Amino acid sequence: MSAQILIIEDEEKISRLLEMELNFEGYVTGKAVSGIEGLEKALIGGWTVILLDIMLPKLSGIEVLRRLRQAQVSTPIILLTARDTTSDIVHGLDLGANDYVKKPFKMEELLARIRTCIRNQQLITSLRSPKEGESDVIEFDDLSIYRLNRTVMRQNVRIDLTPKEFDLLLYLVRHRNQVQTREQLINHVWGYEFVGDTNIVDVYIRYLRKKIDYPFKGQLIQTCRGVGYCIKEGETRED
Incomplete structure (x- = not known):
């Protein structure tokens, strides 16, 4: 077609x-x-x-x-x-x-x-989409991601994300405990070779943190200064 x-x-x-x-x-x-x-x-x-x-x-x-x-x-x-x-x-x-x-x-x-x-x-x-035989739900720490209906839960609280926020979170969770550079996130989440300011990644990380981290105990999204971001099991929040 x-x-x-x-x-x-x-x-x-x-x-x-x-x-x-x-x-x-x-x-x-x-x-x-x-x-x-x-x-x-x-x-x-x-x-x-x-x-x-x-x-x-x-x-x-x-x-x-x-x-x-x-x-x-x-x-x-x-x-x-x-x-x-x-x-x-x-x-x-x-x-x-x-x-x-x-x-x-x-x-x-x-x-x-x-x-x-x-x-x-x-x-x-x-x-x-989950592969054949793979669960629709990805669980990490106290976070649950339902891929088919694009729903996110943390501590049994539903979190509403925009499509791009969801894609960014899903990518980070799929690569948990691995530091991802801004360029990697741009290429894999936005889906094109970004020409210009990669500040857009920082903006969306802030959006995610306001929804995923700040209302709950334990910070999942971690900053690797000068490199990028990764998601790890909840740690004490950085103020």
Whole structure:
């Protein structure tokens, strides 16, 4: 079955070019010309990748992204941006975008990023799903992770995580007691070669600690200064 790509872009020339090139590569495409239309189509589901312009009429691309991630839509999203500031790019990545390309972009580069998104999404899906004969539940210390329904419990208290927070926690637990560098976490959790500030990892570690560690006794997420992070059995909290 061909991958299906939703193009949310209001510039007709760019939208048409993307449609023609993607169709030529064998992808099935859908189009939307405004943020509202794009959000509605994206929420229907069935898309393999979403190409999302940041500057859209009626509803900005950033707001579309925020609402999709809030609705737990985990489809890979590549931002199309004419903006060149690191803060704009990092903001989009913080909200859950998987990658970005700057306009004007080379089609070969965009196609490569699409292939990478698809490949990494397949990898992440396989990591989330239990293998045959393997339990759905991963237990570590007093933490329980239910992969199929993406639920996390600690000391019998349910913890609500965003999709990216869940993926980060799952990866750390799968590699318990092993220090993971920021670059490793970026590549395996975000699923692409991140170009820029790896501060996004620190931001999400803080998010996780507020939910996983601070309300409970014992700190699971440990910092290895100058290297990265790991998860270990609960230790005395670092203040």
